Amino acid sequence: xxxxxxxxxxxxxxxxxxxxxxxxxxxxxxxxxxxxxxxxxxxxxxxxxxxxxxxxxxxxxxxxxxxxxxxxxxxxxxxxxxxxxxxxxxxxxxxxxxxxxxxxxxxxxxxxxxxxxxxxxxxxxxxxxxxxxxxxxxxxxxxxxxxxxxxxxxxxxxxxxxxxxxxxxxxxxxxxxxxxxxxxxxxxxxxxxxxxxxxxxxxxxxxxxxxxxxxxxxxxxx
Amino acid sequence: xxxxxxxxxxxxxxxxxxxxxxxxxxxxxxxxxxxxxxxxxxxxxxxxxxxxxxxxxxxxxxxxxxxxxxxxxxxxxxxxxxxxxxxxxxxxxxxxxxxxxxxxxxxxxxxxxxxxxxxxxxxxxxxxxxxxxxxxxxxxxxxxxxxxxxxxxxxxxxxxxxxxxxxxxxxxxxxxxxxxxxxxxxxxxxxxxxxxxxxxxxxxxxxxxxxxxxxxxxxxxxxxxxxxxxxxxxxxxx
Numbered sequence: 230x231x232x233x234x235x236x237x238x239x240x241x242x243x244x245x246x247x248x249x250x251x252x253x254x255x256x257x258x259x260x261x262x263x264x265x266x267x268x269x270x271x272x273x274x275x276x277x278x279x280x281x282x283x284x285x286x287x288x289x290x291x292x293x294x295x296x297x298x299x300x301x302x303x304x305x306x307x308x309x310x311x312x313x314x315x316x317x318x319x320x321x322x323x324x325x326x327x328x329x330x331x332x333x334x335x336x337x338x339x340x341x342x343x344x345x346x347x348x349x350x351x352x353x354x355x356x357x358x359x360x361x362x363x364x365x366x367x368x369x370x371x372x373x374x375x376x377x378x379x380x381x382x383x384x385x386x387x388x389x390x391x392x393x394x395x396x397x398x399x400x401x402x403x404x405x406x407x408x409x410x411x412x413x414x415x416x417x418x419x420x421x422x423x424x425x426x427x428x429x430x431x432x433x434x435x436x437x438x439x440x441x442x443x444x445x446x447x448x449x450x451x
Numbered sequence: 452x453x454x455x456x457x458x459x460x461x462x463x464x465x466x467x468x469x470x471x472x473x474x475x476x477x478x479x480x481x482x483x484x485x486x487x488x489x490x491x492x493x494x495x496x497x498x499x500x501x502x503x504x505x506x507x508x509x510x511x512x513x514x515x516x517x518x519x520x521x522x523x524x525x526x527x528x529x530x531x532x533x534x535x536x537x538x539x540x541x542x543x544x545x546x547x548x549x550x551x552x553x554x555x556x557x558x559x560x561x562x563x564x565x566x567x568x569x570x571x572x573x574x575x576x577x578x579x580x581x582x583x584x585x586x587x588x589x590x591x592x593x594x595x596x597x598x599x600x601x602x603x604x605x606x607x608x609x610x611x612x613x614x615x616x617x618x619x620x621x622x623x624x625x626x627x628x629x630x631x632x633x634x635x636x637x638x639x640x641x642x643x644x645x646x647x648x649x650x651x652x653x654x655x656x657x658x659x660x661x662x663x664x665x666x667x668x669x670x671x672x673x674x675x676x677x678x679x680x681x682x683x684x685x686x687x688x689x
Contacts, residue, residue: 280586281549292541298520299544306537315528319514322521327503364502 234259234289237273239448241441242434243336244297245285247391249433251301253426254387255308261432267448305384312379320378321385324368328388331361335395339437354403357396362407365389369409375416382420390417398436456481456511459495461670463663464656465558466519467507469613471655473523475648476609477530483654492670523547527606534600542600546590546607550614553583557617561659562673572621579618584629587611591631597638604642612639620658 234252238245240263252259264270264284274282280295287294290307294300305311312318334353341349365377374380377389393414396403404411417423426433456474460467462485474481486492496504500515508517512529516522527533527543534540556575563571590599599607615636618625626633640649648655659667667673 280545281552281582290538292538294541294545296545296548298548299541302544303537303541306540315525316512316514318528319516319521319525322524323502323516323518326518326520330503360503 233257234287236261237264237278237286237288238284239264239441239445240434241437241445243285243437243445246434247332247388248285248287248297248300248304250387250391250426251304251310251384253432254382254420254422255304255310256422257304257308259432264448265444267450270448301384310382310384310387312383317379317383321383324365324377324385325388327361327364328385328392331356332388332392332395335399339442350399354400357403358406362396362403362410366407366409369413375413377413382417386413386417387423390414390423454510455479456509458483459486459500459508459510460506461485461487461492461667462656463659463667465507465667468656469519469554469610470507470509470522470526472609472613472648473526473530473532473606475654476604476642476644477526477532478644479526479530481654486670487666489670489672523606532604532606532609534605539600539605543605543607546587546599547610549583549586550607550610553579554610554614554617557614557621560621561664562668576618576622576625579625580628583614584626584632587635588629588631591635597635604639608635608639609645612636612645617658 234257236245236248236259238261240261249259264273270284273279273284273286278293279286280293283295285295285297285300287300289300289303294303302311312321331353334349334356338346338349338353368377372380376382377385389410390413393404393410404414418427425431456479458467458470458481460483462483471481486495492506495501495506495508500510501508502515502517505517507519507522508515509522510516511522511525516525524533534543553575556571556578560568560571560575587599594600596602598604599611612635615626615632626636640646647653
C-alpha cells in the first residue's frame, strides 16, 4: 500500500508551490518535511536522495523524484490531468512552459538586488500584460470552452490559476483587460479541491518575505 | 503523405539543436527555415505563428509548436523515445531536466564578456565533472544496460550524447575518469541514425563563431556578458 507523497523543501513557495497546487487540485493528500537548517539539506544529500543535490524532491510511489518538471509530469500523468492524447499534451506543454517562464521571473524577484527590483517589476508587468495574458486569453477565445485544453480540467488550468493569483498579488489591475481569464479564475477557484486549497490553514504557502529569504540563504547558501 | 516537420530558427545551435538531435535520432527528416536578420525574425512574429513571440518554433502535424520542452516531449512521445511506462518517463524526465541546466550554460557561454570567458569556462567544466557527469556515470553503472533507462534508446540517451560532445568541444579529455560515459559515447554514436547525424553535411550545427555571435545578438538583441546563473530568467526576458 503506498503512503502519501512526501514533499521535501523549504517552508516557502519557491519551486515546490506548483507541485503543492497540482496535488491539491488532484485531491491527493501529501506530507511535507521542511528543510530548516543546513544539516537537513546535508542529510538528504548524504543519504543519496537528491540526484542533482537539489530540491524540490518528492517521495512518491517508491521513487525519489527530483526536478520540478519531472515531478509535475509524473503527477499530471498519474492523476489524468495531462490531456487525452499526445496532441493535447503538446498544447498543455506549450501553455505550461509559457506560464513557467513568467513564473520564473516572479520567483526570481525575491532574490533580485534592491537596486534592480523596480526595473524587474516593470519588465514582469510588461510581459504579463503584453505577451502572456493576451496569449492565454486568445486560447480561451479561440474555442470558447471552460478549460484551456480538451474541454476538461488539466494541469495547465491549475498552473494558470496559480499564476493569475500571483499576478493579482503584484497588481490586480493587470487582469482587468482579460474577461475570459477572470472568468476562468473564478470558475476554477470554485472547484471543490481548489476551494479547499485556497482556504486558510491549507498547505498553500504565503508570499515570501525578507525573513524567509534570509533563512533560505543560510541553508541553500545563495 | 505526411509533411516533414519545419524548424524555424537562426542557422545555429541555440535551443533548436536538441530538437534537431532528437528528430535525427528518431530517423525523421525535417526542413529548416532560417532567419538571419532582426527584420526577418519580426516578420515571423508578425505572421502570428509564435505564441510568445519566441523561437524555437516547429511546424509539425498541423501545429505551430513553440517552447523547447513542449516540442521535445511531443517528438519523444510520438517516436517512442519516452520509455514504456510512467516510471520510465519519470526517470527520463529527471535525466533530461538535469542535462538542461548544463546545456544552457554551454549555450550562453559564447555570449560571455571576453574578460569573463576563462572564468565561465572553468565553471562549466567544474560543474560538468563534479555535478553532472558523476550522476550519469552512476546511472549507467547502476542500470547496467546500454541505455540510461529501460533497454532501448530514449530521449535521455540522445540528450546525454549531445551534451557530452558539446562539453568535449570545451575540453577534449573531459571524459577521462568516466569510463562508462566513454563507452556510452562510442556505442551511441554508432547507432545508424545518430551516426548519420554526426557525419559532415548533416543538419547538425557547429559551435557559434564570432560572426554568428554578432548575428544572434542583432536578431535577439542580447547584451554582452549575460551571467550564466540567471539563464532561465534571461530567456523569459526575451
